[in-house]
Amino acid sequence: MKSYAEMNEAGRLLALAEARASYELAKGKGLKLDITRGKPNLEQVQLSNGMFGAITEQDFFLDGVDTRNYGNPGGLPSTKKLFAEIMDVDPAQVFVGGNASLQLMYDTVAKAYTNGLWNSPHPWSQEEKVKFLCPCPGYDRHFHLSLSFGMELIPIAMSPDGPDMDAVEAAVADPAVKGIWCVPKYSNPDGYVYSAAVCERMANLKPAAPDFVILWDNAYVVHDIFDEVKDIPNILALCAAAGRPNMCITFASTSKITFAGGGVSAFAAGPEQLAHLAKLIGLQTIGYNKVNEMLHVRFLKDLPTVKALMARHAAIVRPKFEAVLDALDKEIAPLGIAKWSKPNGGYFVSLYAMPGTAKRAHQLCKEAGVTLTPAGASYPNNFDPDDSNLRIAPTFVTLEEITQAMQVLVECLKIAALEKLLA
Amino acid sequence: MKSYAEMNEAGRLLALAEARASYELAKGKGLKLDITRGKPNLEQVQLSNGMFGAITEQDFFLDGVDTRNYGNPGGLPSTKKLFAEIMDVDPAQVFVGGNASLQLMYDTVAKAYTNGLWNSPHPWSQEEKVKFLCPCPGYDRHFHLSLSFGMELIPIAMSPDGPDMDAVEAAVADPAVKGIWCVPKYSNPDGYVYSAAVCERMANLKPAAPDFVILWDNAYVVHDIFDEVKDIPNILALCAAAGRPNMCITFASTSKITFAGGGVSAFAAGPEQLAHLAKLIGLQTIGYNKVNEMLHVRFLKDLPTVKALMARHAAIVRPKFEAVLDALDKEIAPLGIAKWSKPNGGYFVSLYAMPGTAKRAHQLCKEAGVTLTPAGASYPNNFDPDDSNLRIAPTFVTLEEITQAMQVLVECLKIAALEKLLA
Numbered sequence: 001m002k003s004y005a006e007m008n009e010a011g012r013l014l015a016l017a018e019a020r021a022s023y024e025l026a027k028g029k030g031l032k033l034d035i036t037r038g039k040p041n042l043e044q045v046q047l048s049n050g051m052f053g054a055i056t057e058q059d060f061f062l063d064g065v066d067t068r069n070y071g072n073p074g075g076l077p078s079t080k081k082l083f084a085e086i087m088d089v090d091p092a093q094v095f096v097g098g099n100a101s102l103q104l105m106y107d108t109v110a111k112a113y114t115n116g117l118w119n120s121p122h123p124w125s126q127e128e129k130v131k132f133l134c135p136c137p138g139y140d141r142h143f144h145l146s147l148s149f150g151m152e153l154i155p156i157a158m159s160p161d162g163p164d165m166d167a168v169e170a171a172v173a174d175p176a177v178k179g180i181w182c183v184p185k186y187s188n189p190d191g192y193v194y195s196a197a198v199c200e201r202m203a204n205l206k207p208a209a210p211d212f213v214i215l216w217d218n219a220y221v222v223h224d225i226f227d228e229v230k231d232i233p234n235i236l237a238l239c240a241a242a243g244r245p246n247m248c249i250t251f252a253s254t255s256k257i258t259f260a261g262g263g264v265s266a267f268a269a270g271p272e273q274l275a276h277l278a279k280l281i282g283l284q285t286i287g288y289n290k291v292n293e294m295l296h297v298r299f300l301k302d303l304p305t306v307k308a309l310m311a312r313h314a315a316i317v318r319p320k321f322e323a324v325l326d327a328l329d330k331e332i333a334p335l336g337i338a339k340w341s342k343p344n345g346g347y348f349v350s351l352y353a354m355p356g357t358a359k360r361a362h363q364l365c366k367e368a369g370v371t372l373t374p375a376g377a378s379y380p381n382n383f384d385p386d387d388s389n390l391r392i393a394p395t396f397v398t399l400e401e402i403t404q405a406m407q408v409l410v411e412c413l414k415i416a417a418l419e420k421l422l423a
Numbered sequence: 424m425k426s427y428a429e430m431n432e433a434g435r436l437l438a439l440a441e442a443r444a445s446y447e448l449a450k451g452k453g454l455k456l457d458i459t460r461g462k463p464n465l466e467q468v469q470l471s472n473g474m475f476g477a478i479t480e481q482d483f484f485l486d487g488v489d490t491r492n493y494g495n496p497g498g499l500p501s502t503k504k505l506f507a508e509i510m511d512v513d514p515a516q517v518f519v520g521g522n523a524s525l526q527l528m529y530d531t532v533a534k535a536y537t538n539g540l541w542n543s544p545h546p547w548s549q550e551e552k553v554k555f556l557c558p559c560p561g562y563d564r565h566f567h568l569s570l571s572f573g574m575e576l577i578p579i580a581m582s583p584d585g586p587d588m589d590a591v592e593a594a595v596a597d598p599a600v601k602g603i604w605c606v607p608k609y610s611n612p613d614g615y616v617y618s619a620a621v622c623e624r625m626a627n628l629k630p631a632a633p634d635f636v637i638l639w640d641n642a643y644v645v646h647d648i649f650d651e652v653k654d655i656p657n658i659l660a661l662c663a664a665a666g667r668p669n670m671c672i673t674f675a676s677t678s679k680i681t682f683a684g685g686g687v688s689a690f691a692a693g694p695e696q697l698a699h700l701a702k703l704i705g706l707q708t709i710g711y712n713k714v715n716e717m718l719h720v721r722f723l724k725d726l727p728t729v730k731a732l733m734a735r736h737a738a739i740v741r742p743k744f745e746a747v748l749d750a751l752d753k754e755i756a757p758l759g760i761a762k763w764s765k766p767n768g769g770y771f772v773s774l775y776a777m778p779g780t781a782k783r784a785h786q787l788c789k790e791a792g793v794t795l796t797p798a799g800a801s802y803p804n805n806f807d808p809d810d811s812n813l814r815i816a817p818t819f820v821t822l823e824e825i826t827q828a829m830q831v832l833v834e835c836l837k838i839a840a841l842e843k844l845l846a
């Protein structure tokens with residue numbers, strides 16, 4: 001098979017006709033496939049049905065505390081211990097929240113605006129300008145919540161080793177730059193894992209803003225899919241060693257371990273930051289759902305039990321990732337019109353179509369009944385300067401469905417590329 | 424028995440000696456009783472253990488939605504319907520949150536500061552001054568959260584019919600006055616129920632601030648204890664009739680219906696306010712705990728089932744309220760040194776000691792091992808101008824314990840009063 005670059009116009013016209021014929025065939029099937037969001041599938045959430053076994057009166061007591069009653073905001077010792085194992089931190093650094101870590105991140109930013117973070121000269125609402133660094137492509141919800149507070153988002157390029165640290169180090173010299181969003185393991189959407197060197201440089205940042213904060217969204221901390229498990233360094237320990245123990249807040253949840261609709265979340269931070277946030281959260285709630293903590297501690301037990309559960313998740317989603325990668329390897333690689341990540345974990349495959357064709361490919365997919373996250377959604381303000389990135393979320397649909405969706409997507413990539421080359 | 428007012432000095436000295444003797448006797452018992460917070464007791468939370476019966480795969484689906492997975496922020500139709508029945512509103516007005524309504528109230532205020540409420544000219548963080556009306560005595564957590572945003576709290580006198588509406592109507596002429604905290608049924612701590620006339624005047628307020636908001640914390644909406652059940656008017660309907668459908672937000676939760684440590688909360692509001700808040704909350708979370716929604720809908724079913732459960736709560740706590748009232752009626756009423764509320768529901772008995780003696784009585788109780796909420800805690804800035812109010816929370820301790828605690832408290836009230844009269 002020739003690459004499109006090598007083809008002459010006649011070859012390209014023929015290829016376009018073939019791709020369009022395949023596309024029309026697929027379109028005729030009346031597909032309705034949604035691969036927009038990183039959502040576990042039925043088999044995955046069923047893995048944790050056992051959380052609701054027979055629960056005795058004694059089970060409601062965790063660490064001697066009646067989980068049904070008020071008290072213990074920030075989590076019970078056993079829950080902190082479980083999250084400390086998952087997050088590779090000290091239990092004393094852990095604060096246990098409600099069912100979604102996004103809420104803890106939002107609340108952190110909201111409190112920065114209304115009260116300030118630890119070491120803030122004043123609340124961010126009183127700053128003339130707040131800028132935030134956004135390695136991208138990245139997680140759209142990070143960007144949207146930041147924009148809702150009026151932040152200026154500064155894109156930072158991503159590489160397979162993590163954010164461009166030269167750019168980050170240069171940017172933090174601006175005192176208006178108050179923080180950075182990071183998804184350090186299996187980054188959304190690329191599935192990249194920050195290297196030890198990147199983590200080291202991150203922890204050794206010398207920001208001009210005294211309350212600069214690294215929001216370390218470790219959403220996929222135990223979410224390995226293939227055999228190769230890459231672990232990232234303990235960023236809180238690195239920050240402490242660099243003399244800035246309060247510069248980073250790390251987040252995790254069981255949303256994609258047990259139930260996306262009923263998990264437990266947590267954050268970990270240095271001592272002063274933790275105390276500062278715990279005090280402010282103490283005004284916000286009398287306590288999060290401790291019964292759910294109890295259910296999780298009973299079911300997840302410890303890190304080995306969590307990892308065994310995650311291996312069962314991996315067994316379910318691995319064939320779907322393979323289907324995505326196989327289709328791209330077979331149909332697209334020889335044409336030289338796209339590249340893509342080969343993640344070892346997480347929830348996405350990130351696809352870079354020929355520059356200038358992502359929106360068109362997305363539109364073609366949509367018309368054939370395959371819904372992808374809108375092109376550009378992984379960039380601040382939904383603006384992908386290359387119009388290239390598309391995020392594929394293979395988990396929620398069945399293996400047959402993702403295979404069908406990829407048959408459509410590869411034809412759309414071809415058509416969009418050929419249309420552009422022939423234009 | 425003579426009242427202290429009628430006694431001469433010799434009589435008072437004798438009474439003081441007697442009270443001190445009884446107090447020392449009680450102190451010698453080494454009591455350790457905490458009657459500070461409105462917290463359900465073990466028997467009460469056990470009433471809802473049945474929520475965790477055998478749960479089948481089918482049970483996880485509510486309204487055809489897999490509650491274990493992402494989606495449906497703001498609650499499922501069945502949960503909205505249940506809360507609509509409890510709150511006496513339309514299901515379309517309901518937004519279902521996490522486990523604590525305090526968090527929804529805090530978040531409402533936080534969003535007012537960072538983004539503004541519906542119809543805010545700009546976020547409250549950009550106002551020079553934000554004032555909030557606080558009927559008092561009131562709920563300390565309302566006041567503390569307000570202060571954390573830098574609000575100026577304006578006390579409003581309470582009567583058995585509700586807040587002093589003359590004062591409220593006068594205050595809202597100030598455009599800096601942005602809202603009012605209300606606990607309309609079984610107010611914390613007095614247990615007063617707002618009259619229909621007060622609700623009507625509240626809904627017909629004509630505030631200068633276009634985004635003035637009534638935060639209607641209906642925490643004890645179905646929490647009747649004695650036979651007489653007073654219902655309050657539907658404030659949202661009254662506001663709509665008065666042409667201000669978005670002026671009020673009502674809150675409720677199952678914290679004191681099922682589990683204080685694992686309930687479900689909700690708010691209800693007019694259409695524009697609801698849409699405005701739902702959009703902002705959509706940035707904060709992908710969704711609250713739907714599995715917990717499912718558990719609650721299965722267990723609580725409908726309003727009659729909720730009321731039957733609340734009758735069982737009432738049967739447990741009623742004798743404790745009676746023990747408090749009996750002790751005060753028998754030991755304190757003849758002395759003419761205090762008055763107190765006789766609530767038909769809620770979680771508190773509000774006691775007004777002889778002015779200038781509440782702090783002293785609190786201190787004496789504490790030294791004898793009986794912890795009450797600090798005197799003044801029910802007032803903004805912890806300042807009770809009369810140093811009179813004490814809040815008694817009889818529910819968490821056993822009947823024997825509340826009886827013991829009251830034996831101590833009555834002697835402390837006597838001692839504090841006599842010390843003052845003799846000074």
